[in-house]
Amino acid sequence: xxxxxxxxxxxxxxxxxxxxxxxxxxxxxxxxxxxxxxxxxxxxxxxxxxxxxxxxxxxxxxxxxxxxxxxxxxxxxxxxxxxxxxxxxxxxxxxxxxxxxxxxx
Amino acid sequence: xxxxxxxxxxxxxxxxxxxxxxxxxxxxxxxxxxxxxxxxxxxxxxxxxxxxxxxxxxxxxxxxxxxxxxxxxxxxxxxxxxxxxxxxxxxxxxxxxxxxxxxxxxxxxxxxxxxxxxxxxxxxxxxxxxxxxxxxxxxxxxxxxxxxxxxxxxxxxxxxxxxxxxxxxxxxxxxxxxxxxxxxxxxxxxxxxxxxxxxxxxxxxxxxxxxxxxxxxxxxxxxxxxxxxxxxxxxxxxxxxxxxxxxxxxxxxxxxxxxxxxxxxxxxxxxxxxxxxxxxxxxxxxxxxxxxxxxxxxxx
Amino acid sequence: xxxxxxxxxxxxxxxxxxxxxxxxxxxxxxxxxxxxxxxxxxxxxxxxxxxxxxxxxxxxxxxxxxxxxxxxxxxxxxxxxxxxxxxxxxxxxxxxxxxxxxxxxxxxxxxxxxxxxxxxxxxxxxxxxxxxxxxxxxxxxxxxxxxxxxxxxxxxxxxxxxxxxxxxxxxxxxxxxxxxxxxxxxxxxxxxxxxxxxxxxxxxxxxx
Amino acid sequence: xxxxxxxxxxxxxxxxxxxxxxxxxxxxxxxxxxxxxxxxxxxxxxxxxxxxxxxxxxxxxxxxxxxxxxxxxxxxxxxxxxxxxxxxxxxxxxxxxxxxxxxxxxxxxxxxxxxxxxxxxxxxxxxxxxxxxxxxxxxxxxxxxxxxxxxxxxxxxxxxxxxxxxxxxxxxxxxxxxxxxxxxxxxxxxxxxxxxxxxxxxxxxxxxxxxxxxxxxxxxxxxxxxxxxxxxxxxxxxxxxxxxxxxxxxxxxxxxxxxxxxxxxxxxxxxxxxxxxxxxxxxxxxxxxxxxxxxxxxxxxxxxxxxxxxxxxxxxxxxxxxxxxxxxxxxxxxxxxxxxxxxxxxxxxxxxxxxxxx
Numbered sequence: 026x027x028x029x030x031x032x033x034x035x036x037x038x039x040x041x042x043x044x045x046x047x048x049x050x051x052x053x054x055x056x057x058x059x060x061x062x063x064x065x066x067x068x069x070x071x072x073x074x075x076x077x078x079x080x081x082x083x084x085x086x087x088x089x090x091x092x093x094x095x096x097x098x099x100x101x102x103x104x105x106x107x108x109x110x111x112x113x114x115x116x117x118x119x120x121x122x123x124x125x126x127x128x129x130x
Numbered sequence: 131x132x133x134x135x136x137x138x139x140x141x142x143x144x145x146x147x148x149x150x151x152x153x154x155x156x157x158x159x160x161x162x163x164x165x166x167x168x169x170x171x172x173x174x175x176x177x178x179x180x181x182x183x184x185x186x187x188x189x190x191x192x193x194x195x196x197x198x199x200x201x202x203x204x205x206x207x208x209x210x211x212x213x214x215x216x217x218x219x220x221x222x223x224x225x226x227x228x229x230x231x232x233x234x235x236x237x238x239x240x241x242x243x244x245x246x247x248x249x250x251x252x253x254x255x256x257x258x259x260x261x262x263x264x265x266x267x268x269x270x271x272x273x274x275x276x277x278x279x280x281x282x283x284x285x286x287x288x289x290x291x292x293x294x295x296x297x298x299x300x301x302x303x304x305x306x307x308x309x310x311x312x313x314x315x316x317x318x319x320x321x322x323x324x325x326x327x328x329x330x331x332x333x334x335x336x337x338x339x340x341x342x343x344x345x346x347x348x349x350x351x352x353x354x355x356x357x358x359x360x361x362x363x364x365x366x367x368x369x370x371x372x373x374x375x376x377x378x379x380x381x382x383x384x385x386x387x388x389x390x391x392x393x394x395x396x397x398x399x400x401x402x403x404x405x406x407x408x409x410x411x412x413x414x415x416x417x418x419x420x421x422x423x424x425x426x427x428x429x430x
Numbered sequence: 431x432x433x434x435x436x437x438x439x440x441x442x443x444x445x446x447x448x449x450x451x452x453x454x455x456x457x458x459x460x461x462x463x464x465x466x467x468x469x470x471x472x473x474x475x476x477x478x479x480x481x482x483x484x485x486x487x488x489x490x491x492x493x494x495x496x497x498x499x500x501x502x503x504x505x506x507x508x509x510x511x512x513x514x515x516x517x518x519x520x521x522x523x524x525x526x527x528x529x530x531x532x533x534x535x536x537x538x539x540x541x542x543x544x545x546x547x548x549x550x551x552x553x554x555x556x557x558x559x560x561x562x563x564x565x566x567x568x569x570x571x572x573x574x575x576x577x578x579x580x581x582x583x584x585x586x587x588x589x590x591x592x593x594x595x596x597x598x599x600x601x602x603x604x605x606x607x608x609x610x611x612x613x614x615x616x617x618x619x620x621x622x623x624x625x626x627x628x629x630x631x632x633x634x635x636x637x638x
Numbered sequence: 639x640x641x642x643x644x645x646x647x648x649x650x651x652x653x654x655x656x657x658x659x660x661x662x663x664x665x666x667x668x669x670x671x672x673x674x675x676x677x678x679x680x681x682x683x684x685x686x687x688x689x690x691x692x693x694x695x696x697x698x699x700x701x702x703x704x705x706x707x708x709x710x711x712x713x714x715x716x717x718x719x720x721x722x723x724x725x726x727x728x729x730x731x732x733x734x735x736x737x738x739x740x741x742x743x744x745x746x747x748x749x750x751x752x753x754x755x756x757x758x759x760x761x762x763x764x765x766x767x768x769x770x771x772x773x774x775x776x777x778x779x780x781x782x783x784x785x786x787x788x789x790x791x792x793x794x795x796x797x798x799x800x801x802x803x804x805x806x807x808x809x810x811x812x813x814x815x816x817x818x819x820x821x822x823x824x825x826x827x828x829x830x831x832x833x834x835x836x837x838x839x840x841x842x843x844x845x846x847x848x849x850x851x852x853x854x855x856x857x858x859x860x861x862x863x864x865x866x867x868x869x870x871x872x873x874x875x876x877x878x879x880x881x882x883x884x885x886x887x888x889x890x891x892x893x894x895x896x897x898x899x900x901x902x903x904x905x906x907x908x909x910x911x912x913x914x915x916x917x918x919x920x921x922x923x924x925x926x927x928x929x930x931x932x933x934x935x936x937x938x939x940x941x942x943x944x945x946x947x948x949x950x951x952x953x954x955x956x957x958x959x960x961x962x963x964x965x966x967x968x969x970x971x972x973x974x975x976x977x978x979x980x981x982x983x984x985x986x987x988x989x990x991x992x993x994x995x996x
Contacts, residue, residue, distance in 0.1 A: 078273030102240040193434040205741035215986035284750040380517040382496035391442035589694040
């Protein structure tokens with residue numbers, strides 16, 4: 026969120042339309058629509074799952090490659106299994122995001 | 131003549147009867163009196179001086195939920211037995227809200243299958259096997275909070291890096307405070323207090339960020355916050371006065387319904403404290419040789 | 431499952447306490463409820479026997495018991511207790527009565543400090559249930575006449591007789607049990623004589 | 639002469655007035671078939687203030703204690719009957735248990751997941767009486783299919799011995815005739831004839847095994863008169879945006895035209911709870927043999943803490959018993975291990991769970 030208005034989540038790609046950790050979302054950022062993955066939420070989480078002071082999202086394109094090169098915030102370790110389950114052979118590969126993550130909490 | 135004789139004998143008889151009844155009553159009352167002294171319970175004040183009652187600060191989760199609808203002595207006994215079994219496997223140290231802890235858990239999702247987190251304990255709630263505590267830390271300028279179950283079998287170790295208390299019993303205002311008050315380095319070495327010193331109370335007054343806040347901190351009587359008044363507007367002060375409930379301090383039954391009475395507590399601690407002592411002594415023997423380092427003056 | 435409070439120590443009440451408090455609805459809300467109960471507790475401590483509505487009596491009884499137990503537990507030089515007593519007793523001389531009269535009276539009492547009876551209801555009327563609330567050991571004559579030690583009641587007489595028979599049957603039973611064990615020892619003694627006549631002496635002192 | 643006799647006959651006949659007894663025989667009227675079971679006796683007794691002296695009261699306590707000890711010393715009649723004469727088949731219906739819900743707390747599985755469990759304590763259950771199928775004709779209700787039930791006998795089980803002086807005399811009579819102290823709860827279990835038990839056999843928690851599935855029947859928590867949102871889960875109306883005077887109300891309750899009436903069974907506010915409900919297929923995670931406690935998976939068991947519930951073998955086809963359980967019941971034995979754990983549960987005395995590298 027370098028400059029301008031903070032990104033705004035327009036749609037959550039799941040049945041209940043409520044975003045949880047690891048969900049794919051459509052984000053309106055600087056006048057464009059981008060896809061992203063929720064990596065940290067202010068929402069109350071289960072036991073042993075970290076909760077953050079701000080909602081964090083990593084922008085990705087359609088086949089799962091992150092647009093940026095560095096992730097500033099720590100990533101919850103539970104994301105590794107969630108994203109692994111979500112990646113199917115033919116579909117987008119979400120685990121690329123994990124490779125550029127610096128710190129796991 | 132006969133009449134005359136009969137009358138005195140009658141008097142003597144009734145007098146004798148009266149004497150006998152009086153004696154036996156005296157005797158019996160004597161007997162009762164001696165019985166009563168032994169039976170007389172310990173005075174009420176003495177019941178409050180029982181040393182085992184101090185355990186309630188160290189192990190608050192052993193006291194059951196005071197709601198009478200859920201109270202059942204057998205279920206509580208089974209729960210306490212399970213808690214002691216779990217405590218025999220892992221050392222759950224004495225810690226309070228405000229002490230800095232390092233928790234290592236075996237995490238199936240992480241690479242090395244273990245996950246270590248350091249943070250200040252901002253909340254400790256729940257009772258029995260549901261007891262849980264929350265650690266908060268700022269990592270790479272991002273506040274992170276993690277909730278742990280005290281009796282979760284995946285917890286490998288809980289280590290107290292700095293044992294201290296704060297002025298409040300919930301530190302939720304750290305979320306709105308400046309980040310320096312909840313940043314703790316992951317490689318912080320533990321500060322061992324010399325044996326038998328009382329738990330220090332850290333009287334730091336935290337500075338809050340400007341509004342908007344997560345909660346209306348001015349309405350909760352918080353002692354550990356410095357600059358609440360400067361962020362308040364006039365309408366907040368007026369609303370604070372409206373919401374005040376000065377009578378709840380004197381509501382004896384509300385306080386009674388939130389606490390476990392002394393008699394139940396002495397029963398609980400009587401059943402539990404010798405096992406807890408043995409666990410403590412066995413742990414102390416293992417850590418005899420650690421060097422005692424004086425606590426470094428650290429911010430926050 | 432929330433955690434019990436550990437800051438204060440409270441002694442157990444010996445009366446039945448309902449899980450939820452009664453609201454005693456009034457225009458001032460919870461503060462008005464406590465003001466209402468303060469008047470009742472003051473009246474109870476002052477007159478030692480009062481008659482009022484059942485709901486209000488039951489709530490006031492809990493608060494009176496708690497007040498007396500706090501006074502007994504902490505005594506009169508404990509500042510918070512004095513504040514509580516000052517709040518709950520509107521007439522200030524009753525505080526002296528609480529600490530100088532009631533505390534020594536109930537110091538070693540292990541039953542409830544107050545007693546409550548349902549007042550008799552007038553028959554053909556729809557009015558509210560009344561109750562009589564009194565402190566234990568008050569100077570007034572007792573409201574109920576309990577004939578406990580009345581041996582002449584028919585049930586006591588019959589029970590005494592039954593007790594006598596029951597005891598006799600028990601003793602008879604014990605007697606023939608001892609008899610049986612004795613002749614058991616006798617016949618295994620006779621058995622032992624044929625086998626080992628010489629160690630007879632040790633056995634005899636043992637069996638007598 | 640004949641006419642004279644005729645006259646006498648007519649007068650006597652006219653005096654014989656037959657009053658017409660009308661029996662309502664119209665088609666749709668059927669006399670109600672509900673009646674309480676034949677062992678039903680009024681139980682509660684009005685406690686009168688009988689002014690006994692202290693010695694007499696102690697004497698009565700002593701007698702109660704003696705009777706209780708004698709009943710505890712009673713040796714289970716199952717010990718003589720050896721177990722293997724009767725063969726268990728998947729179609730035989732075993733006796734169930736009467737348990738009391740004493741609370742719930744979590745257990746953890748071997749892979750670190752937390753399960754909320756409910757604790758049910760089987761308080762001293764004893765078989766009171768067995769009624770063979772031919773004598774047993776229970777109250778017929780349309781719901782139960784009767785063809786199969788005709789072959790089932792009825793086994794009376796009682797739990798929680800109660801103080802005889804607080805119960806009416808003829809309720810005690812049911813138990814005295816069988817030589818037992820009166821019980822607080824008395825319940826019937828429809829069992830197949832070959833799983834009949836002699837009277838006085840104690841039933842323990844080991845009647846079920848760890849990992850079995852069980853149906854629990856109990857009364858739900860009495861929530862009193864509740865509105866539509868809590869009782870039926872309606873979503874109600876928004877709290878603002880100009881909504882006036884209707885936020886939690888049901889809204890429309892019917893359609894127009896010939897359907898312009900309220901259909902029977904329309905969901906409306908009313909008394910909620912305090913109804914008999916069955917929760918089927920509840921798994922048993924752990925059994926404590928000393929206090930006879932069962933840990934059931936999940937918190938959905940109806941009833942508040944301290945409520946009584948009845949446990950049966952499950953009737954769900956996939957979770958039915960396949961291998962032979964302790965049939966007709968587990969005999970009383972004191973060399974059992976203290977705790978039985980399901981293989982998925984992590985006992986607390988074991989080491990901390992470690993996940994090894996995959």
